Amino acid sequence: MPNLLDPQTKQALLEANRRLQEERAQISTTLESIGDAVLSMNQNGYIVYVNPRVEEITGFTKKDLIGKFFNHAFHMVDERGMEVPIKHRPIRNAFYHKKRVTSNRYFYLKKNGSKFPVSVTATPVLLYDQIIGAVNVFRDITREYEIDKMKTEFISLASHQLRTPLSAMKWFSEILLEGDAGQLTQEQKEMVENIYKSNERMIELVNTLLNISRIESGRIIIDPKPTDIRKLVDEVILELQPRLKGKRQNLAISVHHELPLVNIDPKLIRHVYMNLLTNAIKYSPDGGEITIIISKSGNEIISQITDTGYGIPEDQQERVFQKFFRARNVVKKETDGTGLGLYLTYAIVQSSGGKIWYQSKENAGTTFWFVLPITGSIAREGEVSIDS
Amino acid sequence: MEDNSTAPKILVVEDEKLLLNAIGKKLTNSGYAPILCQSAQKALDYLASTKTLPNAIWLDYYLGDMNGVDFMNELRKNDGWSSIPLIVVSNSASEQKRQAMLSMGAKKYLLKAQYRLEDIVKELAEMIGV
Secondary structure, eight states, X not given: OOOOSOHHHHHHHHHHHHHHHHHHHHHHHHHHHSSSEEEEEETTSBEEXXXXXXXXXXXXXXXXXXXXXXXXXXXXXXXXXXXXXXXXXXXXXXXXXTSOEEEOSOEEEOTTSOEEEEEXXXXXXXXXXXXXXXXXXXXXXHHHHHHHHHHHHHHHHHHHHHHHHHHHHHXXXXXXXXTBTBOOOHHHHHHHHHHHHHHHXXXXXXXXXXXXXXXXXXXXXXXXXXXXXXXXXXXXXXXXXXXXXXXXXXXXXXXXXXXXXXXXXXXXXXXXXXXXXXXXXXXXXXXXXXXXXXXXXXXXXXXXEXXXXXXXXXXXXXXXXXXXXXXXXXXXXXXXXOSOHHHXXXXXXXXXXXXXXXXXXXXXXXXXXXXXXXXXXOOBOOSBOTTO | OOOXXXXXXXXXXXXXXXXXXXXXXXXXXXXXXXXXXXXXXXXXXXXXXXXXXXXXXXXXXXXXXXXXXXXXXXXXXXHHHHTSOEXXXXXXXXXXXXXXXHHTTOSEEEEGGGSOHHHHHHHHHHHHTX
């Protein structure tokens, strides 16, 4: 075959080829040296590359994996060993939503059949907005998982132990306040009332810690039942009436006139409304306005809770759902608060298949929205329920 | 421990001495005759020795010597004992425990730290109808 390239082009091609080889060597050594398992697949989900960590972690060899359909080669299971539905798998979602998906909730099965908790990042490979493959980076998080489990068990145990002395304080101060151990002077009564109230705060804190440890451990029961959301919210409002009156706040509610019964866990969702409304009351000044709007849009029920309160400082807004976070503008106004309420609320909404977000302006107010799918929450057979 | 008064007898089984004292005081002040037992075995011994069975049992779940389910199993061995209305007042109220105790015949399962003594006494009064 005659050489049709002029010497200059030929030289340029040789150089380009050399550069590509160099880049390839760089990338390949990088991939083979890193501590995470890296696996890539083509646009049809067939494995085209695995680095040595994949072999070390899973026990599968390159030969076992290359050319195999990813979902057939790797079995993703939950804590109880049940296969994770395809729609919850990171790699499927990376392909489906064309975006990076992370997960550390599930387990992969090794070649020998044993499972290990895994942290997965699945990323689609896009070229001109077309998916040409995907990369799955994962690591074995057995150690983190065990430490987390120990932490959760510790909180649970410590909290249960704390409840016994808290019960003793509650009951003895009750006996004193009732005059069952003789009449108290006004001053003594006020002091014992302070002990009683402080103790109640401690009981609430322990309850919240227990709820968090339950939800974080994934042991919580999700028991969806057809629920009348209007009725559920009315009950919460009724319970909050004394506080609303105490602060002379006005609460307005508007609910979609044809709201269907939604299959949710009423105990859990009640917590969400209770927390958002308690916050609205607590973090709004006397005479504030609180509005609840519950509407239906497409396949979702949207709840909106607006207050005319202190708001969240803009530079702290991204921390709102973090554990123990309390905004700097309210810690002085309201000393009673744990920074755990919204964290728990967020966790409940997530595990119920919903979403939650907010908008806030300091000294103007805050609006929280949370949506629940009309199709309801997925049941989970856990071991513990909230508030037990 | 035999009591001849007409006040309704409540057998209280609670391994925490302080809590047992508080319950005893409240029940006495509310017109009941409490029989205070700090272990399950003491409660069973009392039942075996008494001529008049208590009107109700107030039971903690975790006791030093056995748990609530074991205690209920012991009660079931005697028809008279198993028909005494029983209320569980515990600081551990997982759904499993609650279901197990209710299915074995407990009338109520209350979370200790959430209830004032007065409210538990009301539940008790409702349960035995006095």
